Amino acid sequence: MRIGFPRALYYFDHFPFWAGFFHRLGIEVVTSPATHRQIMEQGLKKASDETCLPLKLLAGHIQALKDVDWIFLPRIVSVEADTYTCPKFLGIPESLLPAVPPGMPVLTVTLNWRKGKRQVLKDLEVLGAQLSQDKADIRKAFNEGLEWQQRYQDTMGAGWNFEESIREIERAAKDLTESAKVPTLVTWKERMFAKMSSTALKPTAELPIVDQNRDRLRIALVGHSYLTHESYANLNLLRKLREKANVELVQNVNQEEVETNLSGLRKKLFWSHSKQIFGAGNKFAEDQSVEGIIYLTCFGCGTDSMVQELVSRRAREQHKPYMVITLDEHSGEAGLVTRLEAFLDMVERRRVHEGYVSTYGECLDRDSNAL
Amino acid sequence: MKVTFPHMGNAWIVIQTLFESLNVEVVVPPFNSKRTLNLGTKLSPESACLPLKLNLGNYLEAANAGADTIVITGGIGPCRFGYYGEVERQILRDAGYNYEVVTLEPPDGSLAGLAKRIRFLAGRKNSWAKILKAMRFAYLKSVALDRVEDLIHAARPRLPHPLHTEKLYESAKQRLAQTMTEKGVQDTVRWVQETIQERQEGLNSMAEGINKPLRIGIVGEIYTILDPFSSVGIEEELGRLGVEVDRSIYLSGWVGSHIFRGIAPGYRSIRSYPRHAKPFLPHFVGGHGLETVGATVKFAREGYDGIIQVFPLSCMPEIVAASVLPKVQETYKIPIMTLIVDEHTGHAGIQTRLEAYVDLLERPRLLRESIQTREGVLGVGG
Numbered sequence: 227m228r229i230g231f232p233r234a235l236y237y238f239d240h241f242p243f244w245a246g247f248f249h250r251l252g253i254e255v256v257t258s259p260a261t262h263r264q265i266m267e268q269g270l271k272k273a274s275d276e277t278c279l280p281l282k283l284l285a286g287h288i289q290a291l292k293d294v295d296w297i298f299l300p301r302i303v304s305v306e307a308d309t310y311t312c313p314k315f316l317g318i319p320e321s322l323l324p325a326v327p328p329g330m331p332v333l334t335v336t337l338n339w340r341k342g343k344r345q346v347l348k349d350l351e352v353l354g355a356q357l358s359q360d361k362a363d364i365r366k367a368f369n370e371g372l373e374w375q376q377r378y379q380d381t382m383g384a385g386w387n388f389e390e391s392i393r394e395i396e397r398a399a400k401d402l403t404e405s406a407k408v409p410t411l412v413t414w415k416e417r418m419f420a421k422m423s424s425t426a427l428k429p430t431a432e433l434p435i436v437d438q439n440r441d442r443l444r445i446a447l448v449g450h451s452y453l454t455h456e457s458y459a460n461l462n463l464l465r466k467l468r469e470k471a472n473v474e475l476v477q478n479v480n481q482e483e484v485e486t487n488l489s490g491l492r493k494k495l496f497w498s499h500s501k502q503i504f505g506a507g508n509k510f511a512e513d514q515s516v517e518g519i520i521y522l523t524c525f526g527c528g529t530d531s532m533v534q535e536l537v538s539r540r541a542r543e544q545h546k547p548y549m550v551i552t553l554d555e556h557s558g559e560a561g562l563v564t565r566l567e568a569f570l571d572m573v574e575r576r577r578v579h580e581g582y583v584s585t586y587g588e589c590l591d592r593d594s595n596a597l
Numbered sequence: 598m599k600v601t602f603p604h605m606g607n608a609w610i611v612i613q614t615l616f617e618s619l620n621v622e623v624v625v626p627p628f629n630s631k632r633t634l635n636l637g638t639k640l641s642p643e644s645a646c647l648p649l650k651l652n653l654g655n656y657l658e659a660a661n662a663g664a665d666t667i668v669i670t671g672g673i674g675p676c677r678f679g680y681y682g683e684v685e686r687q688i689l690r691d692a693g694y695n696y697e698v699v700t701l702e703p704p705d706g707s708l709a710g711l712a713k714r715i716r717f718l719a720g721r722k723n724s725w726a727k728i729l730k731a732m733r734f735a736y737l738k739s740v741a742l743d744r745v746e747d748l749i750h751a752a753r754p755r756l757p758h759p760l761h762t763e764k765l766y767e768s769a770k771q772r773l774a775q776t777m778t779e780k781g782v783q784d785t786v787r788w789v790q791e792t793i794q795e796r797q798e799g800l801n802s803m804a805e806g807i808n809k810p811l812r813i814g815i816v817g818e819i820y821t822i823l824d825p826f827s828s829v830g831i832e833e834e835l836g837r838l839g840v841e842v843d844r845s846i847y848l849s850g851w852v853g854s855h856i857f858r859g860i861a862p863g864y865r866s867i868r869s870y871p872r873h874a875k876p877f878l879p880h881f882v883g884g885h886g887l888e889t890v891g892a893t894v895k896f897a898r899e900g901y902d903g904i905i906q907v908f909p910l911s912c913m914p915e916i917v918a919a920s921v922l923p924k925v926q927e928t929y930k931i932p933i934m935t936l937i938v939d940e941h942t943g944h945a946g947i948q949t950r951l952e953a954y955v956d957l958l959e960r961p962r963l964l965r966e967s968i969q970t971r972e973g974v975l976g977v978g979g
Contacts, residue, residue, distance in 0.1 A: 317917030
C-alpha cells in the first residue's frame with residue numbers, strides 16, 4: 227500500500243513522525259516532488275482565493291501525488307498542551323477536498339495533543355482500523371514515530387540543514403526492507419563534537435586558525451517553517467541569505483529557550499508556531515551578536531498579523547534592524563533581491579559607523595525600524 | 598476609573614446597562630464612523646482584521662472623553678480575537694495612551710482570576726448578588742434587543758416607508774437603552790410589535806409593501822454581521838430592496854454561549870449549528886467558522902432563497918468556512934454570495950453587488966410559469 231504525503235504545510239514539522247509511524251506499519255510513504263511552477267499553478271486553480279499561500283501550495287501538492295492508494299491529510303488540531311495550530315489547519319481536509327483528484331480516497335485523522343497522549347493514541351487507533359492494523363501495532367508505530375520525530379528534532383540547532391535531514395528521513399521511509407530502523411541522522415551535538423575533536427587534532431602551534439565566519443554578519447530569519455524552508459515559494463531566500471551571512475533560524479532555538487523568552491506578555495500565545503516565533507524573535511532581538519532580524523510572512527497570515535507586531539516592537543526596543551518580507555504567489559525575485567541587499571548593506575554599514583551616529587540622527591530615527 | 602469598551606452593533610446598550618446598574622462610570626465611545634476607522638487604521642498592523650482597527654479607533658475616541666480602562670472579552674483561540682486584548686494593550690501603550698486593559702476571561706483557566714478581574718471592575722461596594730443580578734438584567738435586555746431587531750428585519754420589506762421603519766428602530770433602541778426595569782424592557786418590545794401591526798393594518802393595496810418577500814440568511818464573522826458600520830448596512834440595504842433577512846448569530850446568542858458558557862441559550866441559540874454542519878465540516882475551526890457552515894445548512898433546509906456570507910479580509914475561520922460552502926451550495930441548490938469587508942470597502946460597490954444578487958434571486962419567481970428552475974439560477978451564479 228502506498229500513502230501519498232503532500233510536501234507542504236505540516237510536512238516541514240511533522241513529516242518524521244508520520245514517516246516513522248507508517249514505516250513501522252509497513253506502508254510506503256510517497257511524498258510529492260519539491261514545489262515547482264506547475265504545482266503552484268495547479269494549487270492556485272483549486273484552492274479558495276482568500277486563503278494563504280501555504281494552503282494554496284498544499285492544494286497543488288495534493289494534485290501532484292501520482293500512483294498512490296490514499297492521500298493523507300491529517301487534521302492537526304494541536305501539537306502540545308494549551309496551544310492550537312492555525313485555524314486553517316483545523317479545516318483540513320474539508321477545505322481542500324476540491325483539490326483532491328476525483329475518485330482518490332482521502333485518509334485523515336484528528337490529532338489533538340491538548341487532550342493528552344491517550345486521546346491521540348485512541349484517534350490513531352481509529353486510523354489504524356481503516357488501514358486494518360491492530361491496536362498493538364499502532365502503539366508500536368506511534369512510539370516509532372515519536373522516536374523519529376525526536377531524532378529529527380535533535381538535528382536542529384547549530385549547523386542544521388533542513389534538506390539534508392529530511393532527505394535522510396525520506397530515504398529511510400522508502401526503504402521498507404530494513405524494518406524498524408531509525409534513520410541515521412547526525413544530531414547537532416554530534417556534529418559539534420566532531421567539529422571540536424577535528425579542531426583539537428589540528429596542529430595549533432604554527433598559525434592561529436583564522437575563523438572565516440567571524441566577519442560574516444549574523445542575521446536571524448524568523449517565520450513559519452513552511453515558509454522559511456519552502457525554497458520555491460520564498461524564492462530561495464534562505465540560500466541567498468546564507469551566501470552572505472550566518473543565518474539563525476527559529477528552529478535553532480530549542481523549546482526551553484523559547485519558554486524563557488516569552489516574558490513581557492500578559493497572556494500566553496495560544497498558537498504553537500507563533501509561540502516559537504515570538505520566543506525566538508525575542509531572543510534574537512536581545513542577543514547582541516545577532517545583527518538583524520528578517521521576518522518572513524505570507525499575505526493574509528492571521529497569526530503573523532498579530533505576532534509580527536509584537537516581534538517588531540521588541541526589535542525596535544533593542545534598536546535592531548528589522549525587515550518584514552511578505553510572500554504571495556506574485557512575489558518577484560528581483561524585488562526580493564533588492565530588498566535583501568539593501569537590508570544587508572544597512573546592517574553592514576551600521577557595524578562600521580555605529581560609533582558615529584549622532585544623537586540628532588537617533589532622534590530622527592526614533593520611530594522607524596531603520597536603526 | 599472610567600470604563601470603556603469596543604463597539605459591536607447594539608452591544609453598547611447591554612454593556613452600558615451592566616456597568617450603570619453597578620454604579621461604575623462608563624464611557625460609551627462615539628459610534629463607529631469613518632473617523633473611528635481612520636484613527637484605528639493608523640495604529641493597527643496593516644494585515645490585522647477589521648474589528649481590531651475599529652476597536653482601536655473606539656479607544657482613541659473614548660480616551661478623549663476621559664476613559665482610562667478598557668473591558669474586552671477574550672478566549673483561547675484559535676481565532677485572533679482571543680489575542681486582541683494583549684496586542685491592543687501594547688499598541689495603546691506605545692502610542693502614549695495610559696489605558697488599563699481588562700480581559701474578561703479566566704486567565705490560564707483560573708476562575709478565581711476571572712472573579713478578581715470582575716471585582717476590580719465592579720469595585721468593593723457591589724456584592725456578588727448584585728453583580729449577578731446586573732448581569733441577568735443586562736442579558737434580558739440583550740434578548741429584548743434581539744427580539745426588536747428581528748421584528749425590524751421582518752418589518753423592513755413589508756412596510757411602505759423605509760425611513761419610518763428605521764426611525765422606529767432607532768427610538769426602540771433609545772427606549773431600551775434608557776429603561777432600567779424589566780417591565781420597561783417588555784413594554785418596549787410590545788410597543789414595537791404593536792406599532793408594526795398598526796402600520797401594516799393601515800396598508801390597503803398590494804402595491805404598498807410586499808407580502809411574501811424574498812428571504813436571505815446572513816452568516817459569517819460575528820463582528821461584521823452584528824455591526825452595521827463594518828458591513829456597510831447590508832441588512833438595511835437588503836430590507837430596502839424588499840428582502841427579509843435573518844442572521845446566524847444574534848448578540849444574546851453569542852453572550853449566552855461565549856460568556857455564560859451555554860447556561861443561557863440567548864435569543865437564537867447557536868447550539869444546533871455544529872450538528873447541521875457535521876456532514877460538511879465535522880470539527881470546530883475557531884471563531885464562528887463552524888457556526889457559519891451550520892447556519893448555512895439550516896437556512897438552506899428551511900427554504901431560504903439565498904445566503905450571504907460576510908467576513909473581514911483575512912479572517913481565518915471564515916476562510917475555512919468559505920472553502921466549504923461551495924459544497925453546501927451544490928448540495929442544497931442555494932445561491933451563496935461571499936462579501937469580504939475591510940477599511941477600503943465602499944458603499945456603492947456593496948450596493949451594486951446586493952442589487953445584482955437580489956435580481957438573481959427574483960428571476961426564478963418571475964419565471965416560475967415557464968420551465969425555469971433553481972438549477973438555472975445556479976448556472977448563472979457559478
